[in-house]
Amino acid sequence: MIPISIKVSLDLVKSLYAKFIDWDAEMIDYETGIPSHATNTAISEDLGQVEYIMTDKTGTLTENRMIFRRCCISGVFYGNESGDALKDMKLLNAVAGGSPDVVQFLTVMAICNTVVPIKSKTGAISYKAQSQDEDALVNAAAQLHMVYANKNANILEIRFNGSVIKYEVLEILEFTSDRKRMSVVVKDCQTGKIVLLSKGADEAILPYAFVGQQTRTFIEAVEQYAQLGLRTLCLACRELREDEYQEWSLMFKEASSTLVDREWRIAEACQRLEHDFEVLGVTAIEDRLQDGVPETIETLRKAGINFWMLTGDKQNTAIQIALSCNFISPEPKGQLLLIDGKTEDEVCRSLERVLLTMRITSSEPKDVAFVVDGWALEIALKHYRKAFTELAILSRTAICCRVTPSQKAQLVELLKSCDYRTLAIGDGGNDVRMIQQADIGVGISGREGLQAARAADYSIGKFRFLKRLILVHGRYSYNRTAFLSQYSFYKSLVICFIQILCLWN
Ligand SMILES: [Mg+2]
Known part of the structure; x- marks a missing residue:
């Protein structure tokens, strides 16, 4: 009664469903020209039965196009009236006057990063950054006349108000999601002073301020900016003694070259240096929502799908x-x-x-x-x-903040263990584990690279295409598969019946 050919027929039509997604002209991101693509052809009908959607925030719901909006430098708030610190006359005057606090703040903004400046033939400088936040900060600093102009081996060159300042990069303490901050150790080529420059999340910087520094205005600034939906970073610095640096440097080099527990030992070495900060200020960066996100979420919620936001x-x-x-x-x-x-x-x-x-x-x-x-x-x-x-x-609905990539995956696993069908959607390398863990993984090919899109079952250009993917392709695939299964079954029933009839006569 149940024909073996049903497997072949279903596989055939399923690859056709996947093609429908590839061919869908309404799911092409015309801004970037990225079409939607189904990598996994076997699970199209599962799309029609999704119960939980776990989504990343940055780059998935938002555009991941960071714009520097406001800042608070040693207790003074900039950009509150105009909504844009780069146009705030108060800040522009402070820059022109060469206020030491502001200059130090801008220096951290310009060089505490892993950005590489690229000079074009016309002399214009563009920046190649790993993260969008760093890109926004370096560009904002450049607009405030602190131009990160050149990098030659370990020597950085900054131009400020007509003068050129050179720094030698001694060490880069890279960002990790546990430490939630990154730092560079630089030496001023003129004065020979060694300074540690750090930037990071408020909880990774403010509690480590040197004893006696008032951090209340910075906490207020962070709260105020977060209320506006802005991403905040705290900038800090600390002057190092020559011997202190030399001693630490030996330890760091040793940690970097060990084979056992290297990550842990590097983190420990970083902790040794990153304390007693002089907090310089807070930056606030805007990351706008993508087009059509509220509508998409509303429609999918009306369809009975539950949404969870998992963000760092x-x-x-x-x-x-x-x-x-x-x-x-x-x-x-x-x-x-x-x-x-x-x-x-x-x-x-x-x-x-x-x-x-x-x-x-x-x-x-x-x-x-x-x-x-x-x-x-x-x-x-x-x-x-x-x-x-x-x-x-x-x-x-749930909002999980400050979660690590492995916690994202654990949450998906938890819902899966309750027999729910889960869909995970993300855009960056930190979402890969969650995407692989979920029944259906959707990757957004955005500015964070293609890691998530490659690991996923479906890749789309923008979040809003999720609506069409689930409600149109998912539903049609589910109905069609159900229809085809029934059709094959009844078809063989009729054929069997005819054969029995023939035998009878
Ligand atoms: Mg992301």
Whole structure:
């Protein structure tokens, strides 16, 4: 009754479904010319049954086109009136006057990075940066007349108000997601002073400020900028003594050349140097939402799909973005429940409280979302897995901030273990694990490179194409597969019946 040919027929049509996605003219990103592509041809009908979508924030929901907007330099806020610090007369005057605080701040902005300046034949300088944040900072510094002009071997050349300043790069302490900051050690070629320049997340810089420095205005600035949905970075520096540097340098070189536990030892060496900072200021960078993101999320949520946002960014920034792209309705219709705490007990209590509210409101048509940060999540997944799983099932929306790539993958695994069909969508190398873990992985081929798109089952150019991928291609594929299976079954039923009839007569 069930023909063997059904397998062949299904495989054939499934590869056709995948082709439909490749051919879809409405899923081509005309800005960049990137078409949508289905790498995995076997799971088209699964697209029509997605229950949970786990999405990255930067570059997936947002454009990943960073624009420098505001800054706070030693307690003074710039860019508040005009909304653009580069046009703020107060800052431009301070730059022209050569205020030492501002000059130091701009120096960190210009050289605390791994950017390479490229000079064209006409003399114009363009920058090649690994991350969009660094690109935005270097360009902003250049607009404020602190131009990172040249890099020759280890010598950096900066031009400021007509003078040329040279620095020798002694060491680069690269960014890691555990330390959440990066630093460079440079030597001023004129004065011979050795300085450590750092930039990083507020929690990786402000607690390490030297004893006696008032960091209250910086905390305020970070809060204020995050409320506006801006990405913040804190800039800091520390002067090093020659002997202190030499001693540390030996240790760092040794750590870099060991074969066992190298990453851990390098991190430890970095910690040795990165403390007692003199905090210089805070930068705020805008990353706009992509076109059509709020509509896409709203439509998919109406279709009964649950959304989770997993991001490495700050809590307030993540919440602002979530609000602006219809993840949750604003108060009073929507409600945000916070899971936080530093110790096991605190996390347990806050988890229970959230769970209780969630149980009560689950019968009401209210928009309830929970917000959890990386640290609390770590504890919840380790010690209170059962309670957290119940919460995950009850909640339609979740915002997880400050999560690491492996935690993203763990969350997908948690939902999968509850027999939900999950879809993970991301754009960068840090989303690859989550994409591979999920039933369906979608990669966005954006400015972060093609790592995610290569690892994924489907690659699309922009987030808004997800709507068409799921609601049109997914649904059609599902219906067509169901129809074809039934057709093959009944067809062979009829053929068998005819043969039995023939035998009878
Ligand atoms: Mg990303």
